[in-house]
Structure formats: structure tokens, C-alpha cells
Amino acid sequence: MILQAEALHCLRDGKVVLDGLSLQLEAGEVLGIIGPNGAGKSSLLMALACLLPLASGRLVLEDQDPRRLAPQARARRLGYLPQEPSLAWPLTVRELVGQGRYPHPANPEADARAVDFALARTGLVALAERILTTLSGGERARAHLARLLAGEHAVLLCDEPVAALDPYHQLAFLALLQTLAREERAVAVVLHNLPLAAHWCDRLLVLQEGRAVASGTPDVILTDELLGEVFRVRGVRDAQGRLLSLAPTS
């Protein structure tokens, strides 16, 4: 187990956002975090990334408390990708990806190798010298993922990385994320699209009002009752019972 969270309690602006939440994250798997708006999905990822102070609870990252690690040592293990980060000034794709190397001791050769690897894995070699703002949304999302890859983190925390992408790029992005997880990385990803989450995640964690209401493989937990109770929608399924899309309950 790479990352473990036990009974996380967390307040933001005086409001409880995580209420005794626990999870485990294994190397090689994609954990999907789903739940309605305001359920605490983003807060959970931020807490895992040590960006939110915990009122109580425990985090264990490879037998250590990540909050006690030196910031750069923690950053080498935990990679965090929030929703559509905006850039304060223009960067080329290569420069953006190079930012991922900041937690590592300066070593031009190792940095160049990691950046080239990340560009190759995300299919951005041809676009490496382009300014990020001139790229399409799908390419930008891949560039941000490449930044995460260049950091060589053991754990990748992605907050709705496909929300702004068209269907083709959503699938391509999640397929890439799954492949990356299979290479002994642990991936936790917040998703709003339940059929996508059902298809691409090994396990799902369902949040509601800061608590985990269900956890397990998608085919087991995405029942009609859960969809109705938590998401107030109804599932449309194929002959094998796989979730195809969603419809209103009434």
C-alpha cells in the first residue's frame, strides 16, 4: 500500500468538508473518487496532497506521515493536478513540463531525460516548443499530465482532469492514466462522469457530505439504489448491466 488515510476530519471556512474519511491507495491501481457537488472530493484530494490542515486523522505514505516530510521530499512522492491550472505567464510545453522537476535536486541530464520521457508518453514531442496557450484543450490537459509525470511521483492525485475535454480526449486521457497506473504508480482521480469512472477505474470511492458512503469495484457499488440515493439519477445499462449513461429519476 502506498498511501493510506484514516478517519480524516477537515474543516474549510468553519464548515466540515471531510468527516471521518478513510481510504487506501495501492500501486498499480486507479481509484476513482465520485460524489455529487460539495461532497468533498476536491477537499479529499487536497488533504491527500497535504494542502489542507487536518482537524484529526492520519495520513501514511510509504510508512511515513507525509505532513512531517520535508516539502521537497514529499513533493517527490506526491503529485497533484488540480482542475485546469491557469498560468501566470506564457510557457512552452517543455518549460511547463520542466516545472515538474522542481522537487528533484538540480541535475540537467536527469531533468532533460524525465521531461523527454513525459513528453513522449503524452504524445507531445512535436508540440514541445509550442506556447501552451496556443494548444487545444486536449493538448493542454496532456501537457499538465506530462508535468505531473516528469515529477516521477509514486502517487498521482488528479482533480477532474477530463471535465473540459471532448469525449475522444476524455477517453484518451483516462486510458493514458490507466496505463501509467499499471506501471506501479498509484492514481487517485476525481471524476464527475459516472460511466467513464465505471469503465476506467479499478475501484471507486463514493463521497457524500464528507463521508464515504460506498467503496469497491464499479460493477459492485454502482447500483441503482446508490445512483438514486447519492446522485439522484437513474442508470441506463447495456445487456450485461454495465452503466452506459444516466437519466432523470422521474
Place this chain on the structure above:
Amino acid sequence: MIAPAWRWGTCGLLLCGVLLAAALGAGLPLQEWLANPQADARLGLVVWEIRLPRALLALVIGAGLGAAGAALQALLRNPLAEPGVLGISSGAALGAVLAFYSGLSLAFAPALPLGGFIGALVVTVALSLLAARASNTATLLLAGVALNSLLGAIVALVLSLAPNPYALYEIYFWLMGSVTDRSMVHLALAAPPLLLGIAVLVRAARPLEVLVLGEEIATTLGLDVRRLRQRVILGTALAVGPGVAVAGAIGFVGMLVPHLVRVLVGSARPRILVPLSAIGGAALTLFADLLSRSPLLPVELKLGVISALLGAPAFLLVALRLREGATR
């Protein structure tokens, strides 16, 4: 991007050298003097005692303003940030005016730049507290503008309580910003903290790079954002305060130069922008000082007036470009 930046840096330093030569030698019969330096001792006096400290002060003050502007723009993620716009220069002016008025600067010469430094520091600390509380940078900029007006009003208040009109006149002109008649003593007082401040800001440029993605991601990349903020604030106070204290408020250099560098070099990365803005600020300030004492002008203008005349329209252009969303 780094290699062309080196070329631009070298060009900038050469430009500073050419401007320095012009500042020292313009209008003097240098050939005769170099052939026989003993013939006219007054020429040596003009070059070494009047022109050299003036030109060197313009260079270091400009470098401090340029570096501080570039670093603040990166820290606040806002291309309009500048020590003058945010009230840091007014804070330094108030500190220096208070040192002047309390008589401290008469009893103890370093009190004047020290007052300027403390004034700049107080404002930068206030700004950083606001930065921590403000929900966005627009709020912070507005707060800076308000702070700037408030400090300007307090300076005006102190001036209106001036004991005699002659002192009032003197301070008024001093506040306009000028390096005229500054001596090696002024240079010796201001240059060490200024250079230290520039060094702090240039060294902060590498971590500032990470802020491009915002403070949250920077934190998850292992950056101690709070410490970086403190470093940039201290560096800004050091790089701006002493300059205002010995030469008055020289506006717009801190905003204009990073934008010129951005357009010329084609990059806004702090590692490129901060050192090149220091060089560019030095060149622009010395150039503005040369203009201010150009024989083509009927009277000698104040350096602060020239820099504002050049800078204000540029500020307007930048604001318009931002509205069009043309950030490349």
C-alpha cells in the same frame, strides 16, 4: 530560452557601459584631458565627483526598481504590479521625509536611506499581510493603490506642517526623484543595501518560476510559498527603499522595464525577467537621467518626471493589451 537571454543580458550590459561613458564624458574635452590630466583639475572633479556618483546611483537605483518590478509581477501573478503602484515607493518617501523632519538625518547620515528602507519595508509587510487575506490579486492591487494614495496624503500632511517654506520647497523637489548633485557618500549609503536586495531578488527567481502554476501547485511541488513571499518582500524593500531615500521617487521604471524585456526577449519567466529587468532598469534610468540634463531642454528636468513621462503611456498600453487578452 536561456541562451538568447544571455545574449540580451550582454547587450544590456554593453548599453549600460555606453550610457555610462556618455554620462561621464558628454560635452567635455576628453581627448585633451586624457592626454594631460594635470592641465585642468576641474575636469577630473566634474567626472569623478559630480558625474560618476550620479551615473552610478542612476544605474543601481534603476537596477533595483527593475528587479523589484519583475519579482513583484511574478509573485503577485499580475503584470501591473510595481513598487510605485503598490505604494512601496511612497512608503519609502514617507520614511525618508520623517527621517528628514525629525532631524535624525542631520545627526546621523545613514538615517535617511534607513528611513526609506524602513518605510518601504513597512508597506511591503502590510502588502504581504493583505496578500495573504485578499481573495485575488485584483483586490491586492486595489489595496496597494489605496495605500499609495494614503501614504501620499500623509507625506503631503507632513510637508504642510513644514517649519519653513524653504525646506518645503527643497523636499518637494527631492520627492520628484533626481540623482542630481548626489555624492559618493549617497552612493556608499544606498548601493550596498540596493545590491544586496537585487541579489536576493535574482536568487528568488528560480523558486518564483514554480509560481507560474499558482500557489497550490507550487506548494505540492515542494515550494515554501510563505518563505518565498518573505524573501521577495525583503528583497523589494532593500532594492527600492534606499534608492527612494537618496534620490526620491522614480516611478514606472519597475513596471515598464519587465514589459520591455518581455517583448524583446519573448519570455516572461522570472529567471530571465528578474536579472534582465535589473540590467534594463539600470540602462533606462541612466538614459532618463541623461535626457533630464540634455542641453536641448531649456531647464534640467527631474529624473522622476522623465521616467513617469515615459512610463505612464507604457502603463496604459499594457493595460489595454491585457484587456484585449493578448498575452501571447
